[in-house]
Amino acid sequence: MASNGASARVEDTENSLEKIKRQLASASGRNLLQGPLLKRSETLRKWNDRWVILDPTTGKMEYKIRRNEPNIKGTIVFDANSTIALSPVNFHGLPKYDGCCIYIGTPQKKDYFLCAETPGAAKAWVSTLHASQLVLRAHKEAVNSLSGSGSSQLGTVATVVAAANSTALEATKEIEAAMKISLRNALGSVLNKSPDGQIDNTTIMKETLRVKDEELQNLARELRARESTIKALVEKLSETAEAAQAAASAAHTMDEQRRVAYAEMERLKENYEKQLESTTVKLRESEEKAVAIRKEIEQLIKQRDSAVQEAYLWRTELAKARDHAVISQAAVVRAEEKVRLTDAEAEARIKEAEQRASAALHEKQELLKYVNALQAQLQRSMT
Known part of the structure; x- marks a missing residue:
């Protein structure tokens, strides 16, 4: 079952890739919207003429001088x-730019201020830019769908790309009409400035040929691009x-x-069951020992x-013996x-007896001396 799921995921991935291929192939026939716009400088607040090129299928908007x-x-x-x-x-x-101003504000706090030649051209630019936003949103949803983080939106990419190309094509017509009006106004201003009040056909033809030549050059560059x-x-x-x-x-x-992992899991499961049985036996023995x-x-x-x-x-x-020992002490x-x-x-009596004995001895010695003296006197008297 898991292998079937993996093969299904592979098939879904291949189908998604095929859809993206078809969408890229359909995007190769895109219509570039290009035309003149006035762009306000970000630093000097000065209005400059710019030739703007918008790719509605990618949302890339560039400009040239x-x-x-x-x-x-x-x-x-x-x-x-x-x-x-x-x-x-x-x-x-300027009053002629009433209804011709375009504002673009981004989440990155960066603003763009543009002006078209006519209100119709301004509306054409805005509608094409909105179509480009739809293309960008559809591409984002398609990428999320391919990565698995959103619902499947791959089928809508080709639709919004085709709608953006169609919108760009219609807007191109409007911008070309605005360019013709601008060229006519420029020629009218030249006519008004000429001394004789008219302009010759040669000048008009040269100006027309110059514009057509520029268009052919741009077309060649577009073809190469x-x-x-x-x-x-x-x-x-x-x-x-x-x-x-x-x-x-x-x-x-x-x-x-x-x-391989499933087989390893089965082997580990068997080992686990065996270990569980041995652990159960050991647990019973441990309970008996416990x-x-x-x-x-309890006996201890x-x-x-x-x-x-x-x-x-x-x-x-011991306390009694200690008390008895204290009393005995x-x-x-x-x-x-x-x-x-x-x-x-x-000691006092011994000292007293010694004193008495010494006194008696002294008296005895005195008596002996006295007796000896008496004996000596007696002998002298007898002789």
Whole structure:
């Protein structure tokens, strides 16, 4: 089922790419809208004549200084969210530009102020710009649809491109009419300025030939530009085809990887079931061990309680023994005090006895001397 989904996604991608190819091919026949416009300078606020070229199929709007100028002077950038309107205010100032002013405001806070030759030309420019915005919006929705972030809008791109080309074609007619009016007004002003009040046919023919020559040159440049665009589109289509082939190959590779991943997932599932069974057995054994350990813990708690009680009894006995030891120590101190006093009295008595003994010895010696003296006297008297 997954492989069918992958192949379906590949087919959808290829179909989307084919639609884009057809839309690019249809865009190769686009009608460029070009004509003169007055553009206000952003810095000096000065109005300058510019030849503006609008590609309604891409929303690219460029301008040159003159029609036959080969180089592009600048670009007017707008998108699908830009504000494009025919201004009711004549910000040019001259009365002939009433209803001819065009305002373009972008979300990037960049404003453009333009003026056409006639109100009809201004309306033609605005309508073509609006058609270009629809093309830009359709392309954006088509890209979102291809990337999977929006609803499928690829079928509307060709429709809005065709509508933009048609609008540009109608606007070209209006702008050409405005250019003819402008040329007629210019020739009229030359006629009014001529001394004799008229202009010869040669001057008119030269001016007409000059304008036609410029148109032919522009047409040749447009043809060369279209040829280069067609070549670029062919290259893009070839790149798109290569990208489609690469996408199909990538989808095939992804399908192979998906099958390998599915097989790996099945193997992992089997391993998981085996591990689950072994884990269940180990869990049961662990529960039995936990029950046995819980019983042992209860017995240890009982033994601990009995040991605590016994320790309490020993603490009580120890306290009693400490009290008895304190009492005994006090008795010993008192006995030691008595012994000390007795020793002091004995020492005093011994000293007194020694003094008496020394006194008696002294008296004895005196008596011995006296006896010896008496004996000596007695002997002398006897002789």
